[in-house]
Amino acid sequence: MGSNRQLLGDVNGDGRADAVVYFGSNGSWYVSRSTGSAFGAFSRWINGHGVRSSNQLLADVTGDSRADATAFFKRDGSWYVSPSTGTSFAGFSRWITGHGAG
Numbered sequence: 001m002g003s004n005r006q007l008l009g010d011v012n013g014d015g016r017a018d019a020v021v022y023f024g025s026n027g028s029w030y031v032s033r034s035t036g037s038a039f040g041a042f043s044r045w046i047n048g049h050g051v052r053s054s055n056q057l058l059a060d061v062t063g064d065s066r067a068d069a070t071a072f073f074k075r076d077g078s079w080y081v082s083p084s085t086g087t088s089f090a091g092f093s094r095w096i097t098g099h100g101a102g
Contacts, residue, residue, distance in 0.1 A: 003021035003030075005056045006021050006022075007020040008020070010067050011045070012033060013065040013086060016033075016036055017034060018033045018039070019034070019039045020045075020058060020067075020069075021042075022069075024050070024052070026047060026051065027048040027051040029046050029049060030044050045069070046069060046089035049080065049082045049089065049092045054072050054074035055071070066083075066084035066085075068082060068083045069082040070082075075101065076097055076098065076101050077098045078098075079099060080093065080094050080095065081095050
């Protein structure tokens, strides 16, 4: 089965957008880092993050110049963030609930 979402974002802070894919069945996020001329080999950066989420996004929400994996749940307006360490996405936590529910 193919990925549910494909994203681009600088997850390691080197100034180049990396290719990130998300698989909704198990919440796996895989990253292929950019070399500047190609995407390197992919590896799983986190599992279990965002299962049954409505949307998945990449954005630097921690302010460290690395894009973090974010999952939004429309049913209750919860936003969960898994911060990038530069080599993986750390454990996720809820940052807010009730924001955008519907």
